[in-house]
Amino acid sequence: MKRHTMKARFVMRLERDDEAGYINYEVKGKDLPPYVTAFSLEGYSPCDKEDCVKKHIKAAISAPARMPKHIRAVVGSLYSHLMAMYKEFRLDSYSIGAVLEDEEGRALGLHITLTRYEDDCDEDEECRPARWKAKVEALYEGFEELHKLMAEAVVGRAVGGAAKVDAELLRRIVMTAARQIYNAYAYAASEAEP
Amino acid sequence: MKAAFAAKIKRSRYETAYEVVGKPPYAAGFSARGFVLTELDDASLKRLIRRVVAAPAKPPEYLIEMAEASVAHALDMFERFGLESYSADAELTVDDVYDASMSLGMSLYVEDDGDCGDDGAPPCRLVAAAEASCYGLDERHEAMRRADVGNAERGIADKAAVMHVALAALRHAYNACPA
Numbered sequence: 001m002k003r004h005t006m007k008a009r010f011v012m013r014l015e016r017d018d019e020a021g022y023i024n025y026e027v028k029g030k031d032l033p034p035y036v037t038a039f040s041l042e043g044y045s046p047c048d049k050e051d052c053v054k055k056h057i058k059a060a061i062s063a064p065a066r067m068p069k070h071i072r073a074v075v076g077s078l079y080s081h082l083m084a085m086y087k088e089f090r091l092d093s094y095s096i097g098a099v100l101e102d103e104e105g106r107a108l109g110l111h112i113t114l115t116r117y118e119d120d121c122d123e124d125e126e127c128r129p130a131r132w133k134a135k136v137e138a139l140y141e142g143f144e145e146l147h148k149l150m151a152e153a154v155v156g157r158a159v160g161g162a163a164k165v166d167a168e169l170l171r172r173i174v175m176t177a178a179r180q181i182y183n184a185y186a187y188a189a190s191e192a193e194p
Numbered sequence: 195m196k197a198a199f200a201a202k203i204k205r206s207r208y209e210t211a212y213e214v215v216g217k218p219p220y221a222a223g224f225s226a227r228g229f230v231l232t233e234l235d236d237a238s239l240k241r242l243i244r245r246v247v248a249a250p251a252k253p254p255e256y257l258i259e260m261a262e263a264s265v266a267h268a269l270d271m272f273e274r275f276g277l278e279s280y281s282a283d284a285e286l287t288v289d290d291v292y293d294a295s296m297s298l299g300m301s302l303y304v305e306d307d308g309d310c311g312d313d314g315a316p317p318c319r320l321v322a323a324a325e326a327s328c329y330g331l332d333e334r335h336e337a338m339r340r341a342d343v344g345n346a347e348r349g350i351a352d353k354a355a356v357m358h359v360a361l362a363a364l365r366h367a368y369n370a371c372p373a
Contacts, residue, residue, distance in 0.1 A: 070275065073274075073275070074271070074275050074277075077267075077270075077271060077274075078271075081263075081267045081282075084263070085260070085263060085264075085284065088260075088263065089256060089259070089260045089263075089284070089286065090256075090286060090287070091260075091284050091285065091286045092285045092286050092287060092295065093283075093284070093285040093297075094282070094283070094284045094285070095281075095282070095283045095284075096267075096281070096282045096283075097280070097281045097282075098271060098275075098277050098279065098280045098281075099277060099278040099279040099280075100275065100276075100277055100278065101278045107278060111281075113283075
């Protein structure tokens with residue numbers, strides 16, 4: 001197992017599986033925005049060389065492209081329903097997810113979880129007040145490759161006068177994760193073109 | 195014709211656990227399991243299992259509304275976007291039950307049996323599955339319902355059937371909640 005760094009923001013581990021003909025990889029976020037508590041990307045690609053799998057990873061991490069309208073609509077609808085459920089019902093946790101298939105049978109999935117955490121104040125630990133945390137998991141499953149992304153962030157206080165989920169922050173986290181995994185898909189699709 | 199169920203009981207020093215499976219054709223797609231961290235005598239355990247299976251009490255209106263909102267969104271997403279699967283999972287504290295929480299998870303998906311949808315093969319089916327649980331400090335009860343609810347190729351699910359699956363699971367679990 002080799003250890004690489006990429007723009008000093010991510011730590012990447014690559015492992016070749018010669019029997020399967022894949023390179024497995026794991027990327028962990030290091031220098032993340034303050035509200036993001038965890039970020040990871042993992043999967044495998046049918047690559048011979050490490051540079052090839054690095055291109056797949058870069059496509060997912062850099063995420064400059066926009067998603068097509070119907071995929072944006074799916075993501076937007078999941079996010080809107082999650083927020084509506086949070087506002088309407090006194091839920092402790094709500095999660096929602098969907099899997100879309102393209103015409104060839106490749107799958108794109110998104111799963112969002114919003115959970116209320118109680119404070120963890122005790123004598124030995126630093127006291128963190130009750131809070132809302134969001135976890136976004138997105139995946140692209142092709143015929144010979146898999147890319148799974150996970151981002152976790154604190155998105156609001158759950159006690160006191162300002163207790164509420166920061167809807168804009170949550171939306172940004174959801175959209176970014178969805179766009180990143182869509183980019184991994186778009187890159188793989190473009191590579192597959194003759 | 196009465197629906198039939200098979201129950202398995204497992205007792206240990208620390209807990210009494212049960213598992214109930216519905217027998218086809220009338221009770222197919224139903225199962226429940228749970229445990230209580232105390233010794234229950236036969237009569238009490240029988241009453242508990244009967245409550246889970248028969249689900250005599252109606253859950254509070256806000257739980258039903260929450261389930262309805264999830265089902266409505268799932269159906270909307272399926273019809274608009276032709277999804278392969280959809281899932282939603284809610285957990286909440288139950289107001290009128292002492293120290294208990296409930297969760298309801300529901301999913302709607304295209305059942306992939308290998309060759310459905312191919313030339314000459316039957317069309318793929320849409321399946322709704324719901325899992326509800328109620329848990330207190332020293333007990334946990336889960337109920338599962340599952341049913342074929344439509345034709346995946348036309349992307350249309352029977353709304354009433356999906357709602358029935360979700361509400362039935364909710365009702366079984368709610369009736370197992372500690373009183």
